[in-house]
Amino acid sequence: MPKHFLMCRPDYFAVEYAINPWMHPEIGASRDIAVRQWETLKAAYEELGHKVSLIDPIDGLPDMVFAANGALLAGGRVYGARFAYPERGPEGPAYLRWFAERGYETLEPAHVNEGEGDFLTLDRVILAGTGFRTDVAAHQEAQEYLGRPVVSLTLVDPRFYHLDTAMFPLDGSNIAYYPGAFSPGSLAVLRRMFPDAVLATAEDAEVLGLNAVSDGTNVVINAEASNLQLELKRRRYEVIPIDLSELRKAGGGPKCCTLEIRGENSS
Ligand SMILES: CN(C)C(=N)NCCC[C@H](N)C(=O)O
Numbered sequence: 001m002p003k004h005f006l007m008c009r010p011d012y013f014a015v016e017y018a019i020n021p022w023m024h025p026e027i028g029a030s031r032d033i034a035v036r037q038w039e040t041l042k043a044a045y046e047e048l049g050h051k052v053s054l055i056d057p058i059d060g061l062p063d064m065v066f067a068a069n070g071a072l073l074a075g076g077r078v079y080g081a082r083f084a085y086p087e088r089g090p091e092g093p094a095y096l097r098w099f100a101e102r103g104y105e106t107l108e109p110a111h112v113n114e115g116e117g118d119f120l121t122l123d124r125v126i127l128a129g130t131g132f133r134t135d136v137a138a139h140q141e142a143q144e145y146l147g148r149p150v151v152s153l154t155l156v157d158p159r160f161y162h163l164d165t166a167m168f169p170l171d172g173s174n175i176a177y178y179p180g181a182f183s184p185g186s187l188a189v190l191r192r193m194f195p196d197a198v199l200a201t202a203e204d205a206e207v208l209g210l211n212a213v214s215d216g217t218n219v220v221i222n223a224e225a226s227n228l229q230l231e232l233k234r235r236r237y238e239v240i241p242i243d244l245s246e247l248r249k250a251g252g253g254p255k256c257c258t259l260e261i262r263g264e265n266s267s
Pocket residue numbers: 019020023063066068069088116117162164165211250251252253255256257
């Protein structure tokens with residue numbers, strides 16, 4: 001099934017503040033390289049048959065390329081983002097406006113949450129991260145608005161500050177994750193819910209290998225995550241490695257650049 005993604009060209013991308021351990025403003029990042037790498041990601045989605053819509057980037061919002069943080073959709077409803085750090089604050093209303101202007105039902109959230117960065121949707125449940133960015137009250141707010149069960153998971157390693165830096169859905173019922181990113185209780189929940197999950201190594205997690213996008217057949221994944229790629233191939237997934245090393249300097253990978261638009265008829 002082709003998917004529909006929202007992306008934001010990194011025309012104003014920069015590393016000029018530090019709100020996660022990957023960001024080093026004293027080193028910075030190249031916008032030109034980031035744009036080229038991002039174009040490769042967009043082309044990969046289009047080659048796989050997925051539809052990509054674009055939101056206009058805004059000058060002064062260097063992290064807006066990370067569209068996954070902009071909202072969470074289910075059944076055509078849009079639960080907006082409210083960012084933890086003021087540097088990203090205006091992105092929430094900008095993404096919500098994009099959807100409202102296109103006729104989507106939207107909710108401006110009362111609680112801090114960073115969209116699909118901390119909410120990962122499976123067929124029967126939404127997995128939700130907390131610990132660094134998204135407030136656990138937002139998990140309840142999303143559940144109430146979207147009418148989907150939300151399972152809270154606690155992140156404990158600041159390098160993996162969003163759930164989607166430590167986990168991705170392989171399909172509607174199984175996941176890949178890095179165990180070291182979760183609290184003992186959350187890990188026990190994951191083991192119980194997903195006995196057949198793909199477990200990533202620290203090496204894969206440290207190159208943001210878990211920040212991947214799967215359509216159930218193809219997995220678009222950071223090129224450097226080599227152990228994880230081997231395991232995915234062993235499980236018969238088609239692996240599409242992408243070099244997003246410049247965007248990683250802001251703490252993002254393929255998934256961060258990709259917000260899934262889930263319409264009325266999708267799960
Ligand atoms: C998994 N997702 C969506 C992300 N991890 N997003 C990247 C956000 C990077 C930004 N500098 C920040 O720290 O918010």
